[in-house]
Amino acid sequence: MNRFLGHGKVTAERIVASWGTSTIAAVEGRHVLAIQDTSEIHLNTTPERRRGLGEIGKGNNHGVLLHPLLAVDANDGPVLDF
Template sequence: MVAFTRLFRNRHVSKQEIIRTAVARTAEAAAGRHVLLIEDSSEINYAAKSLRKRGLGRVGNGKDVGLFVHPALAVDAADGSVLGLAAATIWRREAKKADDYQALPIEDKESYKWIAAARRRAKR
C-alpha cells in the first residue's frame, strides 16, 4: 500500500500515462481477436474525507464530493479471457446539468462516454 501511494504521488507519474500504457498493452493482446468491450461507470464518493481532499467535483446527491471513472475492459469473445483495460475516462462534475439537457446533442452530454470509449477502441 505504501509503494502504491508513492507511485501515484510521484510527480513523474500521471494517470494519463498509466492509462495509455495499459491500453497499449491491451491492444497488443487483442490483436487478431474478436473482442468485446465491457463498460461501466462508477462514482467515487469522498464526502467523508471532503476536508482532506481537493480538486473534486459533485457526485451523487449533488452535494457530496468525488469523481467518476468509466473503464472499458477488453474481453476475448471466444473464450472470455480478460485482455486488459481498453479505455478509461476519469472526470469530475463541476456543474449541474443544464436545464435543456435533454435537447443537447449527445456529444455534449456526460453519457457520450459510452460511445466515445467504443469509438476510440474500435480502430485498435
C-alpha cells in the same frame, strides 16, 4: 499512490503509452468486447477535507467516479489480462 503519481517521471502520457502498447498486443487479431460501467463513490466529508474530490450526482455530493472496464474475447469468452 500519491508518491507514485507525484513522481516527476510519471506522466499521464507515459501511463497511457504503456497501457496502449500492452493493450495492442493483447487484442491483436481478436474480436474483443469492452464491457464498461460507471459507479459513483460518495465520500462523506467536510469542505475542509475534500482534497480535490469532485462533485458527483447532481452536484450535491462529493466523491469520485469509477469507470471499470472488462475486456472479453468475443469468440472464446475469457477475460483478457493485460
